[in-house]
Amino acid sequence: MAKYKISIVPENCTGCLRCHLACAELYTGRFSLHEARLEVILSGDTCTIRLGDDCTACGVCVDNCLYDALLKAPLEAAP
Amino acid sequence: MSRGGFAGKVLCIDLTTSHVQSLPLDMTVAEQFGGGLGLTVRLAYERITPGTGALSPDNPIVIGVGPLVGTNLPAASRMYAVTKLPASGSIGWSGAGGMSFACLLKYAGYDHVIIVGRAESPVFVKIVDDKVEICEARPLWGKGIEETSEALWNDAGRPAGVITIGPAGENQCLSAMAFVDKFSTLGRGGFGAVMGSKNLKAVVVKGSGGIEVADRRQYLSLSKELLGTIREYPYLKEWQELGLMKSLPAIPVETYREIKKRRIACVSCPVADKDVVEIKDGDLKGFRACTSSAVNLMTPMIYGFTDYREAIRCTAVLDDLGMDMFEFFGAMAFLRVLIDNGVVSKDRIDTPVVLNALSSMEAWARKVSSREGLGDIVAGGLSAMLKEFGEKAQEYAPPIVRGMYPYVGPTAPLRWNLFGTMELGQLLDPRGPHVAAGGSPTYFAKRPLEVFPRHLIRMGVPDAAMERILSKPGDAGKEQALDVGRLLKYSHAWFTMLGSLGICARAQVNRFYNASLCAELYQCVTGIETGLDDLRIRADRAWTLLRMANIREGFSRDDTVPPKEWFAEPVFHDYVTEEPVGPGEVAAMIENYYDEQGWDRHTGIPAPERLVELGLTDVI
Numbered sequence: 022m023a024k025y026k027i028s029i030v031p032e033n034c035t036g037c038l039r040c041h042l043a044c045a046e047l048y049t050g051r052f053s054l055h056e057a058r059l060e061v062i063l064s065g066d067t068c069t070i071r072l073g074d075d076c077t078a079c080g081v082c083v084d085n086c087l088y089d090a091l092l093k094a095p096l097e098a099a100p
Numbered sequence: 101m102s103r104g105g106f107a108g109k110v111l112c113i114d115l116t117t118s119h120v121q122s123l124p125l126d127m128t129v130a131e132q133f134g135g136g137l138g139l140t141v142r143l144a145y146e147r148i149t150p151g152t153g154a155l156s157p158d159n160p161i162v163i164g165v166g167p168l169v170g171t172n173l174p175a176a177s178r179m180y181a182v183t184k185l186p187a188s189g190s191i192g193w194s195g196a197g198g199m200s201f202a203c204l205l206k207y208a209g210y211d212h213v214i215i216v217g218r219a220e221s222p223v224f225v226k227i228v229d230d231k232v233e234i235c236e237a238r239p240l241w242g243k244g245i246e247e248t249s250e251a252l253w254n255d256a257g258r259p260a261g262v263i264t265i266g267p268a269g270e271n272q273c274l275s276a277m278a279f280v281d282k283f284s285t286l287g288r289g290g291f292g293a294v295m296g297s298k299n300l301k302a303v304v305v306k307g308s309g310g311i312e313v314a315d316r317r318q319y320l321s322l323s324k325e326l327l328g329t330i331r332e333y334p335y336l337k338e339w340q341e342l343g344l345m346k347s348l349p350a351i352p353v354e355t356y357r358e359i360k361k362r363r364i365a366c367v368s369c370p371v372a373d374k375d376v377v378e379i380k381d382g383d384l385k386g387f388r389a390c391t392s393s394a395v396n397l398m399t400p401m402i403y404g405f406t407d408y409r410e411a412i413r414c415t416a417v418l419d420d421l422g423m424d425m426f427e428f429f430g431a432m433a434f435l436r437v438l439i440d441n442g443v444v445s446k447d448r449i450d451t452p453v454v455l456n457a458l459s460s461m462e463a464w465a466r467k468v469s470s471r472e473g474l475g476d477i478v479a480g481g482l483s484a485m486l487k488e489f490g491e492k493a494q495e496y497a498p499p500i501v502r503g504m505y506p507y508v509g510p511t512a513p514l515r516w517n518l519f520g521t522m523e524l525g526q527l528l529d530p531r532g533p534h535v536a537a538g539g540s541p542t543y544f545a546k547r548p549l550e551v552f553p554r555h556l557i558r559m560g561v562p563d564a565a566m567e568r569i570l571s572k573p574g575d576a577g578k579e580q581a582l583d584v585g586r587l588l589k590y591s592h593a594w595f596t597m598l599g600s601l602g603i604c605a606r607a608q609v610n611r612f613y614n615a616s617l618c619a620e621l622y623q624c625v626t627g628i629e630t631g632l633d634d635l636r637i638r639a640d641r642a643w644t645l646l647r648m649a650n651i652r653e654g655f656s657r658d659d660t661v662p663p664k665e666w667f668a669e670p671v672f673h674d675y676v677t678e679e680p681v682g683p684g685e686v687a688a689m690i691e692n693y694y695d696e697q698g699w700d701r702h703t704g705i706p707a708p709e710r711l712v713e714l715g716l717t718d719v720i
Contacts, residue, residue, distance in 0.1 A: 037368055038367050042172035046172070051311060
């Protein structure tokens with residue numbers, strides 16, 4: 022079950038890919054741009070961050086973002 | 101411990117024969133030089149035949165990325181290229197923020213790429229993992245950096261890394277640079293011209309693989325600690341918001357905020373020093389520029405531009421043509437002086453040379469980059485201009501070091517009158533008057549000497565050397581002093597350590613690292629047992645080999661003579677005492693630099709015993 026609600030603030034993203042790499046490393050054991058559960062595409066001054074269908078909202082991407090482009094809020098515990 | 105960090109292969113491409121070969125990385129040599137910058141120097145030394153012309157097909161371009169590149173360690177995205185540079189004629193490094201190119205090269209499976217030969221017609225190299233193609237680039241020839249980069253991204257799909265040249269590189273202008281992912285530059289010295297001489301328009305890389313680290317537990321622990329240090333840095337948000345505008349506010353901060361569209365980072369960089377800006381008003385309303393820094397866009401204001409919007413446009417044009425702004429403006433300022441003094445006849449000038457007018461500078465940028473008319477002479481740099489315009493031109497020449505324009509000094513574009521490592525480094529960097537290796541690692545202008553020891557320890561300066569660099573008040577009757585020559589040795593060493601790992605040397609970034617941490621990170625990423633002394637000796641080995649490579653080309657101490665203009669009013673001043681610095685003081689600094697390196701203090705030639713100590717027995 023997801024621990025967090027992940028919010029994306031694309032205008033803050035600088036395309037540094039720290040989130041992307043941390044996600045890939047956590048789930049595959051290696052840093053790569055093709056094995057993450059989220060995708061960051063920076064084209065000119067347009068940035069798109071997409072969470073994949075297999076994203077578990079674990080928050081590792083948020084923990085690695087230095088620009089507040091990704092934020093997390095704890096999900097309320099189920100009653 | 102398992103091995104990690106390195107991709108494990110060197111890609112060799114001969115553009116003359118179209119032969120492509122992937123060789124295993126020699127891990128023994130990789131370990132001796134650390135990787136990245138150090139190993140790039142080694143590979144270049146092996147492959148450059150002494151006396152080869154910089155623009156000859158035989159001159160290799162050696163590109164390298166360090167073992168930390170591809171991880172998500174902060175700012176571990178640096179790439180280097182070593183080749184013989186046409187402007188200085190020396191074997192030098194060019195370094196760039198790797199944007200995504202550097203990590204994608206690793207993910208494609210390569211630590212280094214070596215390109216030799218000359219294609220019959222314009223080509224670009226496309227690397228997609230194991231598949232390497234030499235592709236037709238005629239439709240791109242003549243196009244600017246922006247259009248070429250976008251076309252190649254459209255072709256390859258993102259993510260892809262792109263290094264490309266513009267018309268200036270194609271026409272082998274000595275101020276030509278190559279651009280990495282449209283934002284970073286492999287810069288001054290004419291690296292772009294070397295690519296152009298090979299009919300090589302671009303290199304594109306896509307990598308679907310990945311990089312593992314040897315000791316994951318230790319990596320995550322060190323990485324978390326480092327990230328915590330960065331988050332706690334009180335000025336982090338300010339740097340992220342303003343970039344280099346924080347320390348060099350070339351325009352009012354409010355104006356910068358108005359034009360700023362987005363800050364852009366190389367992979368994993370915490371300060372994002374690249375900019376996308378858009379002009380909001382006036383005739384240039386809506387004009388957008390991508391740049392390595394908004395500060396750089398304002399360079400024409402140093403030459404008299406009063407409208408920052410026109411300065412942006414001018415620099416953006418130079419960038420798109422793939423031309424270094426300092427070399428271009430330096431050459432144009434020289435041309436202006438020659439016209440004013442009748443050395444160049446006005447009959448030869450079909451376009452007025454007005455340094456502070458956009459229309460004039462834009463027209464000349466296009467003439468120079470296409471080598472049209474007198475632009476052909478200017479494209480050859482200051483040396484070509486002196487040759488063309490004769491002895492009388494010498495009288496009006498700007499300061500010149502190794503055929504290039506030192507751009508930091510009392511009358512230089514970056515006006516600065518204290519003589520520190522950055523300034524001395526303009527004489528002693530093998531590539532020519534470039535300030536990165538002597539500046540960024542150590543530089544903190546006008547900071548009191550009390551802060552130096554902490555910083556020097558961080559750079560990995562040994563205790564014994566600390567005493568030589570900083571003499572205390574009362575030592576041997578001297579006032580407190582800073583030995584700039586000896587300090588420069590350690591600036592070069594710290595720069596080489598960072599570059600060999602793949603970490604950016606910018607002061608705003610390397611402040612979060614220290615040499616001991618670098619050793620720990622190197623060990624946990626690569627699995628190669630490494631202590632601080634290992635990093636020190638690898639850095640000295642690489643920098644001394646670069647020195648030997650240039651001695652092999654005929655360079656000597658004679659090539660470090662400071663320009664006479666440095667000693668005419670206004671002059672440089674001592675970093676501490678602020679007394680004027682004369683030729684004798686500079687000569688002493690050079691000798692102390694050589695001595696600290698373990699090279700002959702008079703000739704600068706590394707002694708055989710020093711070469712043995714560094715394990716460079718094959719170059720004696």
